[in-house]
Amino acid sequence: MSPxxxxxxxTVYGCPRQGPDRELKKAIEGYWAGRVTAADLHAxxxxxxxxxxxxxxxxxxxxxxxxxxxxxxxxxxxxxxxxAIPARxxxxxxxxxxxxxxxxxxxxxxxxxxxxxxxxxxxxxYLVPELGPDTVFAANPAKAVxxxxxxxxxxxxARPVLVGPLTxxxxxxxxxxxxxxxxxxxxxxxxxxxxxxLLAGLRAAGAGWVQLDxxxxxxxxxxxxxxxxxxxxxxxxxxxxxxxxLVATYFDRAGAALPVLAKAPVEGVGLDFTGPAAGNLDDLxxxxxxxxxxxxxxxxxxxxxxxxxLEKSLATLATLLGLAGQVDVAPSCSLLHVPLDTTRxxxxxxxxxxxxAFARQKTAExxxxxxxxxxxxHAIGAELAANRADLASRAASALTHDPAVRARAAxxxxxxxxxxxxxxxxxxxxxxxxxxxxxxxxxxxSFPQTTELRTARADLRAxxxxxxxxxxxxAAEVREVIAYQEKAGLDVLVHGEPERNDxxxxxxxxxxxxxxxxxxxxxxxxxxYVRPPVLAGDISRPRPMTVDWFRYAQDLTDRPVKGxxxxxxxxxxxxxxxxxxxxxxxxxxVALALRDEVTDLxxxxxxxxxxxxxxxxxxxxxxxxxxxxxxxWAAEAFRLTTxxxxxxxxxxxxxxxxxxxxxxxAIDELGADVISLEAARSHMRVAHELAEAGYPREVGxxxxxxxxxxxxxxxxxxxxxxxxxxxxxxxRLWVNPDCGLKxxxxxxxxxxxxxxxxxxxxxxxxx
Ligand code: GLN
Ligand code: ZN
Numbered sequence: 001m002s003p004x005x006x007x008x009x010x011t012v013y014g015c016p017r018q019g020p021d022r023e024l025k026k027a028i029e030g031y032w033a034g035r036v037t038a039a040d041l042h043a044x045x046x047x048x049x050x051x052x053x054x055x056x057x058x059x060x061x062x063x064x065x066x067x068x069x070x071x072x073x074x075x076x077x078x079x080x081x082x083x084a085i086p087a088r089x090x091x092x093x094x095x096x097x098x099x100x101x102x103x104x105x106x107x108x109x110x111x112x113x114x115x116x117x118x119x120x121x122x123x124x125x126y127l128v129p130e131l132g133p134d135t136v137f138a139a140n141p142a143k144a145v146x147x148x149x150x151x152x153x154x155x156x157x158a159r160p161v162l163v164g165p166l167t168x169x170x171x172x173x174x175x176x177x178x179x180x181x182x183x184x185x186x187x188x189x190x191x192x193x194x195x196x197x198l199l200a201g202l203r204a205a206g207a208g209w210v211q212l213d214x215x216x217x218x219x220x221x222x223x224x225x226x227x228x229x230x231x232x233x234x235x236x237x238x239x240x241x242x243x244x245x246l247v248a249t250y251f252d253r254a255g256a257a258l259p260v261l262a263k264a265p266v267e268g269v270g271l272d273f274t275g276p277a278a279g280n281l282d283d284l285x286x287x288x289x290x291x292x293x294x295x296x297x298x299x300x301x302x303x304x305x306x307x308x309x310l311e312k313s314l315a316t317l318a319t320l321l322g323l324a325g326q327v328d329v330a331p332s333c334s335l336l337h338v339p340l341d342t343t344r345x346x347x348x349x350x351x352x353x354x355x356x357a358f359a360r361q362k363t364a365e366x367x368x369x370x371x372x373x374x375x376x377x378h379a380i381g382a383e384l385a386a387n388r389a390d391l392a393s394r395a396a397s398a399l400t401h402d403p404a405v406r407a408r409a410a411x412x413x414x415x416x417x418x419x420x421x422x423x424x425x426x427x428x429x430x431x432x433x434x435x436x437x438x439x440x441x442x443x444x445x446s447f448p449q450t451t452e453l454r455t456a457r458a459d460l461r462a463x464x465x466x467x468x469x470x471x472x473x474x475a476a477e478v479r480e481v482i483a484y485q486e487k488a489g490l491d492v493l494v495h496g497e498p499e500r501n502d503x504x505x506x507x508x509x510x511x512x513x514x515x516x517x518x519x520x521x522x523x524x525x526x527x528x529y530v531r532p533p534v535l536a537g538d539i540s541r542p543r544p545m546t547v548d549w550f551r552y553a554q555d556l557t558d559r560p561v562k563g564x565x566x567x568x569x570x571x572x573x574x575x576x577x578x579x580x581x582x583x584x585x586x587x588x589x590v591a592l593a594l595r596d597e598v599t600d601l602x603x604x605x606x607x608x609x610x611x612x613x614x615x616x617x618x619x620x621x622x623x624x625x626x627x628x629x630x631x632x633w634a635a636e637a638f639r640l641t642t643x644x645x646x647x648x649x650x651x652x653x654x655x656x657x658x659x660x661x662x663x664x665x666a667i668d669e670l671g672a673d674v675i676s677l678e679a680a681r682s683h684m685r686v687a688h689e690l691a692e693a694g695y696p697r698e699v700g701x702x703x704x705x706x707x708x709x710x711x712x713x714x715x716x717x718x719x720x721x722x723x724x725x726x727x728x729x730x731x732r733l734w735v736n737p738d739c740g741l742k743x744x745x746x747x748x749x750x751x752x753x754x755x756x757x758x759x760x761x762x763x764x765x766x767x
Pocket of ligand 1 (some may be wrong): 564614655
């Protein structure tokens with residue numbers, strides 16, 4: 001019996017783009033290097049799309065998404081589709097659309113790229129549209145139409161995907177030179193006719209449905225923004241000849257946007273029912289459901305890697321059946337955010353591998369659920385039994401339940417997360433021990449990760465270099481880094497982090513409870529893919545992780561060397577985290593393991609320990625109501641990590657940004673003795689903001705912008721420092737770069753740090 005259009009089907013909003021062996025990355029980078037022709041690049045891309053659709057169809061997905069594929073970024077693709085090419089890229093795009101596209105993404109010698117920022121609270125980065133009052137939109141449906149045609153020609157039923165007009169405008173920023181107060185949403189009336197044209201083009205090419213992604217609707221929106229959404233979908237819905245419209249929301253609950261979408265004249269709405277978005281279920285009932293509409297129910301977590309609880313999802317779906325005209329089963333969001341296929345993970349314990357679901361496994365889960373809905377649970381009895389067994393094995397595993405870790409976490413008290421001495425007392429003790437000059441100089445931790453260092457790591461992995469040989473290379477680098485810093489006259493030294501492949505992975509590899517994958521790549525941006533570690537179980541530290549390298553470095557110098565750790569929030573943010581306990585519990589376990597490392601560093605002679613938390617702000621929940629709870633456990637985890645030390649041990653932290661906004665209070669609640677942060681580009685604005693907020697402790701606003709190869713002059717660094725002094729008294733001001741130096745070369749690093757030290761001397765002399 002062929003399924004009628006109102007029986008539940010499985011569908012996905014989008015798929016990973018890279019191919020099983022990151023073929024796309026190789027083809028694109030080959031094209032940039034001139035080794036691959038444009039035709040070959042397009043052929044590789046088309047082949048990957050074809051394979052993706054075929055896999056979906058074979059798994060039982062009856063309508064495949066198209067247009068979600070991208071050579072770089074789907075928001076940039078939307079910018080092209082609506083013709084919002086920035087003026088500075090116009091000529092390049094006109095001369096050659098493909099090269100112009102990559103120029104917008106990456107910049108050229110002469111022209112800056114679009115700014116890149118995080119896609120909601122994921123680790124995917126998109127290119128920020130630049131709009132202004134003079135922006136003229138023009139529909140360019142070429143990509144959307146040709147990818148749709150490709151799928152149709154291959155015999156698939158297909159649903160083109162576009163970023164929706166609200167989300168597109170809400171993610172945009174004022175173009176350079178435009179009044180920074182300009183609100184891109186004011187362009188909605190100009191943009192809607194362009195969307196109308198895109199929809200008409202897709203309809204003409206054979207689209208029955210079009211999916212418009214509106215994740216911006218799961219953030220707190222003003223009444224004006226919700227009105228704009230209502231107006232947009234009323235207008236698009238009223239178009240005479242258009243495909244049916246599915247408005248997809250994901251990453252959180254739709255909240256006040258839900259009644260707007262329920263009333264809108266569109267045929268379908270996608271809602272997320274996982275994690276914090278589970279509240280959509282009650283909200284949907286409260287608005288009276290979506291009678292006559294197609295509900296795409298995101299019941300399988302699209303951005304984490306654990307198997308679904310199929311029975312629980314079936315129960316949710318059963319409730320939803322009464323709340324919409326048609327219910328389809330989907331992952332909560334595009335599968336872009338998870339790796340491809342767990343069956344490639346041959347190094348994982350097979351039992352543990354069964355707890356994991358990547359894109360392919362998630363696709364199987366949704367088709368199983370859809371079949372269960374259509375045919376009854378007896379039809380999926382075998383799948384349910386296997387799922388129940390895998391969930392039970394995970395719940396009962398020694399990996400997920402280490403009694404010692406649990407007992408310790410349970411015994412943790414508020415006292416453990418508070419340093420016993422008041423800040424003033426600590427500051428005095430640290431001052432007496434460290435004997436630093438006013439305006440002490442330091443760096444953030446990493447020194448250049450040179451080709452030699454990366455080659456040594458690759459050689460170690462490939463067996464061309466043994467452990468001892470590898471360690472000697474790293475030791476040589478530490479000697480060089482220490483010698484340079486002494487010569488340059490820096491006050492608090494670092495060992496340079498040469499041995500760290502990545503600031504999270506390095507620790508994940510050494511902590512029990514973390515797993516590593518071989519092929520678990522996910523797109524971070526463009527052709528950059530990361531393999532996040534999997535925080536799978538209870539976390540413990542079998543042995544010290546950084547103490548040997550610290551000791552080695554400290555033995556080389558009489559100056560203090562900073563112990564250097566990644567903080568608990570960042571350890572969670574850049575990993576796949578377990579979903580079987582609250583994040584706060586996981587963070588506490590990681591914090592306790594790190595706390596032991598801090599204590600061991602102190603015992604090994606560290607007078608200064610830095611615990612980096614660059615991810616603190618990016619993990620902020622999308623809905624304001626969820627933020628205080630998050631910030632409370634995040635700050636507590638940091639304090640638990642750092643509060644086990646003596647008064648005269650100085651705790652530093654580092655953040656890679658200056659816009660604190662609503663996390664200002666949380667920053668204070670970390671209680672770090674010293675915080676370093678980015679400030680060079682914003683002329684020390686953050687120093688003033690901290691001062692205005694009454695921030696009581698020491699601050700190191702960066703005076704060297706490490707995001708650029710440019711070497712700041714002594715005069716420039718000194719000017720920034722004086723600006724810092726206008727906000728923070730000399731007794732509490734540090735001199736440091738904005739961030740770690742791992743992406744810089746040695747020549748510019750030396751010159752820049754020499755200038756930084758010189759600037760500190762100059763300004764000290766003026767005090
Ligand atoms: N200590 C790290 C480094 O210097 C901090 C990196 C970061 O802030 N992202 O590289
Ligand atoms: Zn940083």
